[in-house]
Amino acid sequence: MELLYADKRIAVAVKPPGVLSTDEPGGIPELLRAQLGTPCIRTVHRLDAATGGVMVFARSAAAASILSGQVREHRFRKIYLAVVRGDPGQGGIWRDMLGRDPVRRVTYIAREPGKDVRPAELSYETLAVREGLSLVRVTLHTGRTHQIRVQFAGRGFPLVGDRKYGGAGDGETLALWAWRLGFTHPETGRDMVFTHQPPAVWPWTLFPLPETGK
Numbered sequence: 384m385e386l387l388y389a390d391k392r393i394a395v396a397v398k399p400p401g402v403l404s405t406d407e408p409g410g411i412p413e414l415l416r417a418q419l420g421t422p423c424i425r426t427v428h429r430l431d432a433a434t435g436g437v438m439v440f441a442r443s444a445a446a447a448s449i450l451s452g453q454v455r456e457h458r459f460r461k462i463y464l465a466v467v468r469g470d471p472g473q474g475g476i477w478r479d480m481l482g483r484d485p486v487r488r489v490t491y492i493a494r495e496p497g498k499d500v501r502p503a504e505l506s507y508e509t510l511a512v513r514e515g516l517s518l519v520r521v522t523l524h525t526g527r528t529h530q531i532r533v534q535f536a537g538r539g540f541p542l543v544g545d546r547k548y549g550g551a552g553d554g555e556t557l558a559l560w561a562w563r564l565g566f567t568h569p570e571t572g573r574d575m576v577f578t579h580q581p582p583a584v585w586p587w588t589l590f591p592l593p594e595t596g597k
Contacts, residue, residue, distance in 0.1 A: 431529065
């Protein structure tokens with residue numbers, strides 16, 4: 384497990400694609416407890432199992448409460464990289480109402496208000512277009528389940544490797560990466576920002592990736 388930072392209150396790690404972010408057997412919390420030799424690792428935000436990238440975990444109940452409060456108040460700053468099929472244009476802000484089908488376990492763009500339909504907003508910038516694919520940088524303003532995947536797929540630009548929302552080819556993995564995470568340290572109040580590049584595999588290797596300091 385690649386550890387980016389750790390102190391007595393938090394741990395920041397890189398979640399590999401395919402590993403659960405929740406506290407289940409084989410999930411990141413269990414792996415971090417073993418690596419750090421600590422009994423307390425608490426999840427305060429989630430990534431889809433197929434998505435990799437930067438996550439922060441709490442190392443105390445008090446830290447978990449404070450970080451969870453930041454998540455609820457939309458004070459976490461989450462920026463993702465994704466590779467999508469097609470060209471979604473230079474960039475912009477997308478606002479939708481998203482619903483959730485608990486039986487099929489899919490999220491969908493709702494055409495009218497209803498039970499469990501909630502607003503979703505993201506902004507994006509297209510960084511490069513190559514071979515019918517686009518590298519986009521996405522900033523989440525809300526944190527709905529499968530939000531990036533659904534908002535892009537709903538406009539005809541499914542993410543590469545997204546079997547659930549129509550973007551997968553044979554053997555492809557989901558091209559979605561939690562690239563940058565910003566939050567306030569639960570004890571010191573310091574502004575913390577961590578960035579990590581996606582793995583050097585296709586389709587990421589098609590594009591020049593943004594520098595981590597920008």
